[in-house]
Amino acid sequence: MLNNRRHEQLCDAATAMLRNDKNVRCIGKGGKIRNNPGKADLSPIQKCTEAKRTLDGPLHNSPWNALGPVRRAQKIVDQRDVQTAAIGRNLIFTRWLHKMRPTLFNADRWGRQTDCVRTCTSLASRSMKKTCFLIWFVTLAIAAQLSAQTAKPNAPSIPATRSTPTNWLARHEGFVAQAKKGGVDLLFLGDSITDGWRTKGKNVWAKSYEPRHAANFGIGGDRTQHVLWRIENGELEGIKPKVAVLMIGTNNSSNDSAEPIADAIKLIIQKIRAKCPDTKVLLLAIFPRNKPSDKPEQLETIRKANEIIARLDNGKTVKFVDINKVFLGPDGKVPADIMPDFLHPNEHGYQLWADAMEPALAEMLK
DSSP states (O other): OOOHHHHHHHHHHHHHHHHHHOOOOSSGGGGGOOOTTOOOOOOHHHHHHHHHHHHHHHHEEEEGGGGGHHHHHHHHHTTTHHHHHHHHHHHHHHHHHTHHHHSSSOOTTTTTTOOOHHHHHHHHHHHHHHHHHHHHHHHHHHHHHHHHSSTTTGGGGSOOOOOTTTTHHHHHHHHHHHHHHHSEEEEEEEEEEHHGGGGGTHHHHHHHGGGGTTEEEOOTTHHHHHHHIIIIIIITTOEEEEEEEEEEEEETTTTSOHOOOHHHHHHHHHHHHOOOOOOOEEOOOOOOOOOTTTOOOHHHHHHHHHHHHGGGGSSSSSSEOOOOGOOOOTTTOOOOOTTTTSSSOOOOHHHHHHHHHHHHHHHHOO
């Protein structure tokens, strides 16, 4: 354990070297230090002794600025470990010796480390390593704590844009232009699964929804926060759909917990109702998935989120419909002949979607 004895060893070593080394010549007559206001009458030996006394006392009493670079780290360590504080003071003393080299020794000795400094450095080397590690560890812990404290409390509910894909904003603007034209009686909002009606589900769409003046505002990769931003930035301006079909949240499930996802979905519904008071919302459960990369925790998040959003069904303006069972095989997982990548439906999957949703949709469109 490091204590004051350690400090004495450091300064005793420095003092002994200053006394015995004939090659170390002090600046000024009588061993006095030049160019050091307030300390000109101290010899190098006296100054070393006073340095030890200063280190044993409060850091803020130090008359030299050499302590400044590590003062903040020292305060952090002092709050956590008294023993580590002693290590830190040894480190500071060694740094002070390096700082005072131009003052303690002649200019012709600056180019190489003196025996005094070398001795003190050797004595403190272990302390320096331990201190650097502890300061690094404490800094990381504090940074992590501050990051957690300053993180957004409910990111899924905070509207946000996307930088990828590069055409994301252009697609949004296309939806805004489409909305301004009006004539939309049925609106689909969501992510890549909804977006897929344009590709793999286009034949089912043409048969089941085009005659109903439907519009597809799904964008692949979207999360709840992106749909919120799109709604707040014009995608519902100019239209008054009878029904809005909403299915969103699967992309949030890898990073967010069930409650924030459900809260965000609730907020989306509120935004839809605020923009279009006469629009009813057909809320679909987040579809099942079982990609090889999906973790059990992610699947559990989806299950819990669906349980929560099911309570948003008020029997009037919002209807929750869970059609997930039509996508599952006997083993309770999504088979490849419905979702080849175990996430996005193929044409057969979109037909299953349309058929399972039709009774509720037809009732709401009346």
